[in-house]
Amino acid sequence: MPTDELERELRHAFGRRAAGYQHAEQARERLLQRDYRPRGSQQRLTVGITAVTAAGAVALSLGLSGVFGSAAARGTGTIRTDAFTLVDHANGTATLTFNSHLLQEPSALQRALRHDRIPAIVTVGRFCYSHPIPVGFAKVVSGVTAPYSKGPAPGPGSLTINPAAIPAGTELSFGFFPPQNSRVENIIELIDTKSYTCSPTAPPTPPSGDGISTEYAQPASP
Amino acid sequence: MRMEWIRNRGASREFERFAAEVSDSLLYTGFQMTDNAKDAEDLVQETLLKVARRWNRVRSMDHPAAYARRVLINLVLDDSDRRTRQRTELQPRERTDEAADEQAARALREVDDLAEFSWVLAQLPARQRAVLVLRYWSDLPVAEVADILGCTEGTVTSTASRAVARVAEILIRSKPLAARPTTPHA
Numbered sequence: 001m002p003t004d005e006l007e008r009e010l011r012h013a014f015g016r017r018a019a020g021y022q023h024a025e026q027a028r029e030r031l032l033q034r035d036y037r038p039r040g041s042q043q044r045l046t047v048g049i050t051a052v053t054a055a056g057a058v059a060l061s062l063g064l065s066g067v068f069g070s071a072a073a074r075g076t077g078t079i080r081t082d083a084f085t086l087v088d089h090a091n092g093t094a095t096l097t098f099n100s101h102l103l104q105e106p107s108a109l110q111r112a113l114r115h116d117r118i119p120a121i122v123t124v125g126r127f128c129y130s131h132p133i134p135v136g137f138a139k140v141v142s143g144v145t146a147p148y149s150k151g152p153a154p155g156p157g158s159l160t161i162n163p164a165a166i167p168a169g170t171e172l173s174f175g176f177f178p179p180q181n182s183r184v185e186n187i188i189e190l191i192d193t194k195s196y197t198c199s200p201t202a203p204p205t206p207p208s209g210d211g212i213s214t215e216y217a218q219p220a221s222p
Numbered sequence: 223m224r225m226e227w228i229r230n231r232g233a234s235r236e237f238e239r240f241a242a243e244v245s246d247s248l249l250y251t252g253f254q255m256t257d258n259a260k261d262a263e264d265l266v267q268e269t270l271l272k273v274a275r276r277w278n279r280v281r282s283m284d285h286p287a288a289y290a291r292r293v294l295i296n297l298v299l300d301d302s303d304r305r306t307r308q309r310t311e312l313q314p315r316e317r318t319d320e321a322a323d324e325q326a327a328r329a330l331r332e333v334d335d336l337a338e339f340s341w342v343l344a345q346l347p348a349r350q351r352a353v354l355v356l357r358y359w360s361d362l363p364v365a366e367v368a369d370i371l372g373c374t375e376g377t378v379t380s381t382a383s384r385a386v387a388r389v390a391e392i393l394i395r396s397k398p399l400a401a402r403p404t405t406p407h408a
Binding site: 003005006009010011013014015016017018020021022023026027028030031032034052106107108110111122123124125151182198200 | 246254262309355356358
């Protein structure tokens with residue numbers, strides 16, 4: 001495999017390239033307006049924008065205004081998916097609420113965070129960390145609420161991030177580990193952007209003030 | 223024959239929510255693969271159509287989003303195969319050494335214009351590009367990339383190595399002679 005340094009450069013290059021993807025929101029809006037259902041007796045799939053009739057528009061208008069990165073959602077500073085909600089506040093901070101057991105697309109959360117000027121690496125099934133852990137985490141992340149405690153998760157986890165407090169040359173690393181034995185583990189730390197390692201095994205609990213490591217029971221399916 | 227899920231409002235709503243949830247990720251992956259916003263949108267449209275047709279099966283999968291990503295990647299690869307009818311890029315080859323990786327990392331760091339990186343990616347065979355996008359943009363583990371591409375983990379690893387070596391080679395060749403790294407004397 002390529003060296004860690006090369007992998008880092010590739011990730012950064014792809015990230016910078018994605019930032020240049022203009023009109024993604026409009027593309028998403030157009031896609032969700034289309035009718036992907038078979039229609040009429042011919043079972044024909046109507047896909048063109050021009051085919052969006054009043055009924056067709058309903059098919060995938062989704063009732064999701066203000067949800068998941070729609071233009072309205074971005075305008076109000078809120079990005080919402082099943083797995084997370086990211087609310088951008090006027091003072092420059094952002095509140096992240098998430099159901100980590102639902103997180104399947106780490107890149108979606110990573111992009112949402114970066115959209116809010118929060119440099120971050122989000123991984124599922126592995127965790128990226130630096131040694132030593134950069135200082136300053138406590139100034140970056142605050143307002144941490146459940147489920148950051150042992151025991152059954154009473155609800156989604158929540159925390160507030162202050163991107164202005166992120167030390168230069170560092171970024172946040174979020175590691176979400178899939179449920180094992182009905183238990184979910186999350187880890188959040190600061191990492192040095194030029195020197196970190198990613199591992200499929202969760203590292204030891206970070207010292208107090210340097211990060212967050214939690215384990216809680218996976219909520220039962222409804 | 224009427225598709226069952228159409229009669230099932232719950233499943234229909236599930237698909238709608240699913241489409242809303244994955245479209246962003248699919249669009250970006252499509253863009254990374256094609257470097258073209260319109261092509262990315264077309265790819266996602268075709269992907270969602272394929273998923274919609276099979277929603278009864280897909281909805282019961284553990285990771286429907288992963289399935290949709292596989293559909294999208296395979297649409298790109300099928301298109302590429304149709305054009306080239308060449309699959310030689312998936313044949314295993316020896317790994318690159320660390321010096322080559324360092325050279326590639328340095329070359330990537332020195333890329334000022336992202337159009338250059340996009341141009342380099344466009345020079346790669348579609349499967350090599352897919353491996354890089356899935357590994358370093360979608361951040362998927364090797365096993366999952368292998369699953370999507372229908373090959374072994376070893377093939378993914380060797381393809382990634384070959385792809386980054388090719389990226390370095392193209393970047394270095396595209397630079398003026400004076401800017402090229404010098405080879406240390408033995």
